[in-house]
Amino acid sequence: MTENAQQQPPAPDTELPTQYAPADVEGPLYERWVERGYFEADAKSDKPPYTIVIPPPNVTGSLHLGHAFQHTLMDALTRRKRMQGYESLWLPGMDHAGIATQNKVEQQLAEEGKSRHDLGREEFVERVWQWKEEYGGKILGQMRRLGDGVDWSRERFTMDEGLSKAVQTIFKKLYDDELIYRAERIINWCPRCLTAISDIEVEYQEDDGELVSIKYGEGDETLVVATTRAETMLGDTAVAVHPDDERYRHLVGKRIKLPLTDRSIPVVADTHVDPEFGTGAVKVTPAHDPNDFAIGQRHGLESITVMDERAVITTHGPFQGLDRFEARSAIVAALRSQGRIVAEKRPYVHSVGHCSRCKTTIEPRLSMQWWVKVGPLAKAAGDAVRDGRVKIHPEDMSKRYFDWVDNMHDWCISRQLWWGHRIPVWYGPEGEVVCVGPDEEPPTGEGWRQDTDVLDTWFSSGLWPFSTLGWPEQTESLAKFYPTDVLLTGHDIIFFWVARMMMFGLYAMDGEVPFRTIALTGLVRDERGKKMSKSFGNVVDPLDWMDKYGSDAVRFTLARGANPGTDVPIGEDWVQASRNFANKIWNATRFALMNGATVEGPLPAPEQLSATDRWILSRLNKTVAEVDAYYEDFQFAKLSDALYHFAWDEVFDWYVELSKTTFQAGGAAAEASKRVLGEVLDVTLKLLHPVVPFVTDTLWTTLTGGESVVVAEWPEDSGFRDEAAEQEISTLQSVITEVRRFRADQGLQPGQRVPARLTLDGTALAPHEAAIRQLLRLQPEGDSFTATATLPVAGAEVALDLSGTIDVAAERKRLAKDLAAAEKEKAQATAKLGNEAFLAKAPENVVDKIRTRLAKAQEDITRITAQLEKLPQA
Numbered sequence: 001m002t003e004n005a006q007q008q009p010p011a012p013d014t015e016l017p018t019q020y021a022p023a024d025v026e027g028p029l030y031e032r033w034v035e036r037g038y039f040e041a042d043a044k045s046d047k048p049p050y051t052i053v054i055p056p057p058n059v060t061g062s063l064h065l066g067h068a069f070q071h072t073l074m075d076a077l078t079r080r081k082r083m084q085g086y087e088s089l090w091l092p093g094m095d096h097a098g099i100a101t102q103n104k105v106e107q108q109l110a111e112e113g114k115s116r117h118d119l120g121r122e123e124f125v126e127r128v129w130q131w132k133e134e135y136g137g138k139i140l141g142q143m144r145r146l147g148d149g150v151d152w153s154r155e156r157f158t159m160d161e162g163l164s165k166a167v168q169t170i171f172k173k174l175y176d177d178e179l180i181y182r183a184e185r186i187i188n189w190c191p192r193c194l195t196a197i198s199d200i201e202v203e204y205q206e207d208d209g210e211l212v213s214i215k216y217g218e219g220d221e222t223l224v225v226a227t228t229r230a231e232t233m234l235g236d237t238a239v240a241v242h243p244d245d246e247r248y249r250h251l252v253g254k255r256i257k258l259p260l261t262d263r264s265i266p267v268v269a270d271t272h273v274d275p276e277f278g279t280g281a282v283k284v285t286p287a288h289d290p291n292d293f294a295i296g297q298r299h300g301l302e303s304i305t306v307m308d309e310r311a312v313i314t315t316h317g318p319f320q321g322l323d324r325f326e327a328r329s330a331i332v333a334a335l336r337s338q339g340r341i342v343a344e345k346r347p348y349v350h351s352v353g354h355c356s357r358c359k360t361t362i363e364p365r366l367s368m369q370w371w372v373k374v375g376p377l378a379k380a381a382g383d384a385v386r387d388g389r390v391k392i393h394p395e396d397m398s399k400r401y402f403d404w405v406d407n408m409h410d411w412c413i414s415r416q417l418w419w420g421h422r423i424p425v426w427y428g429p430e431g432e433v434v435c436v437g438p439d440e441e442p443p444t445g446e447g448w449r450q451d452t453d454v455l456d457t458w459f460s461s462g463l464w465p466f467s468t469l470g471w472p473e474q475t476e477s478l479a480k481f482y483p484t485d486v487l488l489t490g491h492d493i494i495f496f497w498v499a500r501m502m503m504f505g506l507y508a509m510d511g512e513v514p515f516r517t518i519a520l521t522g523l524v525r526d527e528r529g530k531k532m533s534k535s536f537g538n539v540v541d542p543l544d545w546m547d548k549y550g551s552d553a554v555r556f557t558l559a560r561g562a563n564p565g566t567d568v569p570i571g572e573d574w575v576q577a578s579r580n581f582a583n584k585i586w587n588a589t590r591f592a593l594m595n596g597a598t599v600e601g602p603l604p605a606p607e608q609l610s611a612t613d614r615w616i617l618s619r620l621n622k623t624v625a626e627v628d629a630y631y632e633d634f635q636f637a638k639l640s641d642a643l644y645h646f647a648w649d650e651v652f653d654w655y656v657e658l659s660k661t662t663f664q665a666g667g668a669a670a671e672a673s674k675r676v677l678g679e680v681l682d683v684t685l686k687l688l689h690p691v692v693p694f695v696t697d698t699l700w701t702t703l704t705g706g707e708s709v710v711v712a713e714w715p716e717d718s719g720f721r722d723e724a725a726e727q728e729i730s731t732l733q734s735v736i737t738e739v740r741r742f743r744a745d746q747g748l749q750p751g752q753r754v755p756a757r758l759t760l761d762g763t764a765l766a767p768h769e770a771a772i773r774q775l776l777r778l779q780p781e782g783d784s785f786t787a788t789a790t791l792p793v794a795g796a797e798v799a800l801d802l803s804g805t806i807d808v809a810a811e812r813k814r815l816a817k818d819l820a821a822a823e824k825e826k827a828q829a830t831a832k833l834g835n836e837a838f839l840a841k842a843p844e845n846v847v848d849k850i851r852t853r854l855a856k857a858q859e860d861i862t863r864i865t866a867q868l869e870k871l872p873q874a
Helices: 024-034 063-084 098-111 119-137 138-146 161-176 228-233 290-299 326-339 375-388 395-405 457-461 476-481 491-508 541-548 550-558 572-594 610-633 634-663 668-689 693-704 723-745 766-776 807-835 837-841 844-870
Strands: 049-053 087-089 181-189 195-197 202-217 221-228 240-241 255-257 264-269 279-283 343-354 363-372 392-393 426-428 433-435 484-490 515-521 522-528 568-570 754-759 778-780 788-791 796-802
Touching: 024 063, 024 290, 024 550, 024 572, 049 476, 063 087, 063 522, 063 541, 063 723, 063 766, 098 119, 119 541, 138 392, 138 541, 138 550, 161 181, 161 264, 161 433, 161 491, 161 807, 181 290, 181 375, 202 255, 221 228, 221 240, 221 279, 221 290, 221 343, 228 515, 264 290, 279 290, 279 476, 290 778, 290 788, 326 343, 343 375, 375 395, 375 491, 392 395, 392 837, 395 476, 433 766, 457 491, 484 491, 491 515, 541 550, 541 572, 550 568, 550 634, 550 693, 572 634, 572 693, 610 634, 610 668, 610 766, 634 668, 668 693, 723 766, 723 788, 723 796, 723 807, 754 766, 754 778, 766 778, 788 844
Parallel strands: 049 087, 049 484, 240 264, 392 515, 484 515, 522 568
Antiparallel strands: 181 195, 181 363, 202 221, 202 343, 240 279, 255 264, 426 433, 754 796, 788 796
């Protein structure tokens, strides 16, 4: 933290409002945290570093549940480490989102009746920067609403000056090392976005298409090929068959006529062809299919491009000027009229690639592009995980990572856009090619021009862990905070982003990994486990839930569903339940403060404490250890669940209630319990803080008078355990629970007082009589007391006088039902133990369990029979 973070705050309020109002608390409290510099990381600090870089959201984006989910978990990790004494850095920023942002501005221009070409490149880029300043970054304000504890003083943008220098530096380094090259290859082309996109930006879906079988050639020298893209036949330059296919061996090396054209094309033999699929003959269009391109390379075939960048046919003839889908229908009709259609199948459902941005059908296209030679980079990225320098969590996700990096194709990094990092390569009038580094002057003079393409957005994002810390300069921040500790992100972008950062980090930082752990999360789904989609009508704006229930409630709901690598279902009812939990924390702390709970002075020695006090302190230390273990294993759901049940069930429902009689009695025991209650709340609020920061900070500062729980020390397990006290209170809980169940069965109101005689002598429950009577609403027995029901529980006996209140018939019915169940259990156990064949085969531990069941059933029969005998006659 910075010096600003050390300033002493004004004295806290000593009283809490009767109700918690998140809307009144969260905004001002967050701004106070930021003003005090709590989230600012100091590179000069002597504290050990802990670093997480935020997966940069698109500048065009707004906060969705996926962001809120991952941000909650990253915030929890960094808040806890800050409390543990680490120099904790959570670094924020945004991605320039090349295609998405350019599309936004082009849409804006279209509304003005203009295109980017009307403005020219320089003016258009300036217009995009204006749009970014006016409309971009909406998500940053929403991150504040969620409570993100990021270091805003370090906010970065992938197009800012420092990161742009990093991009140019690594491009030059890769180019000089011959790991970047320019080549004409088949790429994925989006005819709407008018740019190449990478393999991992192509979304495949099952589309209804058509499969048309076409006869090529004449007379005896014919073959039948099948295609789903008949329009590409205009660019066919061969038909391929398998070299071992006897059906076509006589045609290999010959030329056959290509329908609808005046060209003939060769028949080539290639092992890529599957002779068992279809007719065993495939048309080869090297300029419009990646597999065909590879065949064309092996056989020296010509590549003929038949479509322009908008997927309009360019080949001279009757189809020129038609869109690809219009041309498909027209070509099939023309072939049909010539009798060349052998078969047609519609609909033909098959997998078709679509642009992940605009959903347009992708067109494979031969194009001159820039590529990264990923072989050595991908090997290094795989080795770093295999040798343990980087851990993937959960471990079973490693297979998906290896499947990708071990089989990665060279990466097309050029995009035909204007918004982005322009490729730093200049072409001279005599064919010269010069790559320019950030500290070099580009060549000047007549005929020199810069490459018009920009780099793939993921290229700059791949530098994020080190470029945001100042690389290529050797800054204090880079030395202090690199490598980062954890990359927490969704399993769906292992390929987009994680692998890119691994490759570039290891390459640029001389073999040093970009992060030590990759913690992969699932995706947020609706409460039925269905993917959230606008078309399904189940998309939720987390800001709506924050407005309604508070940010803490949204955060706790998301964390409680966060099992590593598993998708997270979420519904509004769950957020409402989390809001109720926040209210419970508030009300319990308010009660504690009203009754004198304190953190002043040392805890009394164990021998000066009641069993109830020793029990809750023992459970508190176990919970601290449990929560720490879950954090180290990224088990956010389990740690949240553990905290929920400890806080609600053990602290608020049991300890606070059991302490009421002690407080009422006063004296030394009451003073000791007030100190214990203060300790328990102090530690519990600290444990809860990373997940639910707002309500906990408000309560903790009021309870302790401390500056802020944000900068408080994380609790440690003191090692204190008291198993005897835990057993004693467990017995007490079982008595209270059993009697409460009996009261409910009788239809007694919770507050209805009932005369009772408690026989507790000789049991550990004797010191708890006052608490038992208070919690169960049991009044002392009077002179006219008559036990109408007796409950033997845990060695004690609770006799109740329910005269005039008990439904004797209902009680007899209940006990008769319990007796029948016990007798059935006894009969089943007796039958098994009397079966010699069973006893001969069953393991000893199984037989022992059945003997225990028999003994328990007999005990229940005896107990229930006695209770029935004691019931008054109806």
